[in-house]
Amino acid sequence: MATPMRSGPPRQGRNPELLPASAPGASQEEIRRQNLGAVLRYVHVHGLTSRAELTSRLRLNRSTIGALAADLAAAGLVTEEAPTTARRAGRPSLVVSPRSGRVYAHALSIEADRLRAARVGLGGRILDLREADRPSGMAAPDAVAPLADLVRDMERAVPGDALLAGGGVAVVDTTRDADGRIRIGGADETLHAALSAEFGAGPRFVTGDLADIAALAEHVRGVAAGVNDVVYLHGDLGVSAGIISGGRLVLGHRGRSGKVGHMVVNPDGLPCGCGSRGCWETEIGEAALLRHAGREPGGPDAVADVLRAAAAGEQPAVAAVERVADWLGFGVANLVNVVNPNTVVFGGSLRELYLAGAGTVRRRLDTMVLPPCREIVHLRAAALGRDAALIGAAELAFDTLLADPLHAGAAG
Template identity: 40%
Template sequence: MSSPPVARPDEVRRHNRTTLLRLLHVGGPSTRAALATELGLNRSTIKTLVDGLAEAGVVEEKVPRPGRGAGRPSLLVLPQPHAAVVLAVDLQVEHVAIALVGLGGQILGRNSWNLHARTRTADEVITHVIESTRVLAGDLGVEPVAAGVSVPGVVRRADGLVHEAPNLRWTDVALGDRLSAVLRIPVLVANDAELGAVAEHLRGAARGSSDSVYVSADVGVGGGVISQGSSLRGGAGYVGEIGHMAIRPGGRACYCGSRGCWETEIGEAALCRALGLPEDTPRGVILVELRELGLDADAAASRLAEYAEWLTLGLVNVVNLLGPELVVLGDLLTVLPESVMRAVAEEVRGRSLVSRAAGGTRIVSSALGADVKLLGAAEVAFEVVLDTV
């Protein structure tokens, strides 16, 4: 209910240009006619805007493949990937991936490396990210104009301070400022699950839905919320920490200071315990175990019964509190046996008041696989450059 900024006529034109560019960037190539309909602008305004963008080399117009209908084909407007390139960084506990992403969302090139105790320090990571970016940008002959960084921790969006990334053992790292000072471009740092939600919303399983929640279980458990088409963000720039919902009173102690957090009950260590594996079992072994278990629905139901119950309880809470149209599950939650996931989804719908009211919340798997956070990181970077392209 806050007042939207008051638009002045001279701002309208730029606003329209940015809106059109965002539409092409997210939605892909489109005809002038479709753009006019989508934006509610008349064709002459669209023509002026597209001509301006084409002259600046930001879009190109092409005749679509023939045979798509009778009459003269409408020209397709295509975003030009090299017109704006951003750096995306996906910082995980055991792995860092970087990519240069062009306008339209195409990954132009990428690089990645593993982390271990010695290379997991903020200094090491920052140095390596900067060096790799320079090499990659040199190889591709492009210069990123902004960067987005995904971090598994509590992040202050305003300045990119990583307040606490417990699984990395980082505390109060000025990641955004430090990268920005060297790379000399705006650097947006965000929580990984928030970026997962953004990516699935714009390019993945939650596309077309304005209200979705992304939940991912890895070493940590996190969630991101899209509400009425935008990222939900708490006060002081901190997003919510779904993984630290207290789900099991008196449960295991969590590093966060609370007990029985959702993360302690459905994170990677909990899954290992459920499978009868040591908590530090390598990911590859967990995957093999899950694949085998998936062949026997009865065994899966019984061995994962308790794990599934905590997963269900947390999802009921997510649905009842946030009322999403759909929940997208990521990381480890996409490799659980299908029979177990079907049963969990069914239970969540049956036990959630809001799901019943809304006619059944959909619960689906991530559509973007391992790139989800990289793509989300790219999008927050594009968000700050689209109006300057």
């Protein structure tokens, strides 16, 4: 995948990025590919854009942008048209838009209790969406067949000239066993085998951790758009994170970063399903909130009920929210000290918990985070909701197309 080049000297006082020790050189063909990708990516992220804006933002000259946009239009990836609003003087700059209705990706999410499949158009628009239950005990690879059924169902409504760019799959790491116990470990090689078996010569699927993928979505077009240092926290059965540093996902050596639910925050705490004790999940998970509120174990509905009771001022729900929000802030403070984000985003079930206990969370940061990091960190509720996983999965899928617009994405 091509990495657009950045120019300009490094500024004093700012560390330059590391470069790979062995970096391939650039050829003419690669440059054209890269520039086509830069134009297509820009309109994919920003929507309708004038040629003039592309010229200034991409720092290419006007005729180059014109030729690139024309090539992309000829390939059916963008449209070019005169702007609808009149300009003061001179020839109006054509506006370039992604062909969201024609160019699309399959986006799948394998969530704790739900399977979702969407067609997402270039530009990040959800064109179609189907859902099914994920029964307890269904392993991620076994979810591929019912998802493929949903995909085939959606495909019937796709226009004949549509272009399938590829597929992306967001998989949660924590699932429910048939006996209701929580099990850790979602995506693995068997998932890829299941995707190949089910889709055969169809779209190539890229898979990723749901929290990473949702973080990507919030970074590209959600509450963290334009923010380069982000910790996105996702709560469902477990708690995991998607960490973005300098505009790039911190994936880890095997893509297994962000297992923040298994940071030990309370050495004297309860046993965790992972075999350790006092993990963050044991203090901020659904089970902790219900336990402190004196409720029976339950799912999202039971949690929502506690949050409603707390909002109405009912004890012990208020105390339970305070206590869990305090531990939420505790773990966030540790993460902020480690990765120094500009923005922390609370997603999944943590969104509502954060909104219910924002003051408590912030107080923890005020005592535990070093002052220079504390002052700059923004805490935000996620903007894209459950669609984040699908929109992010589509981003993964579009990446091949955006890296090489004229030679990729012909899988459909």
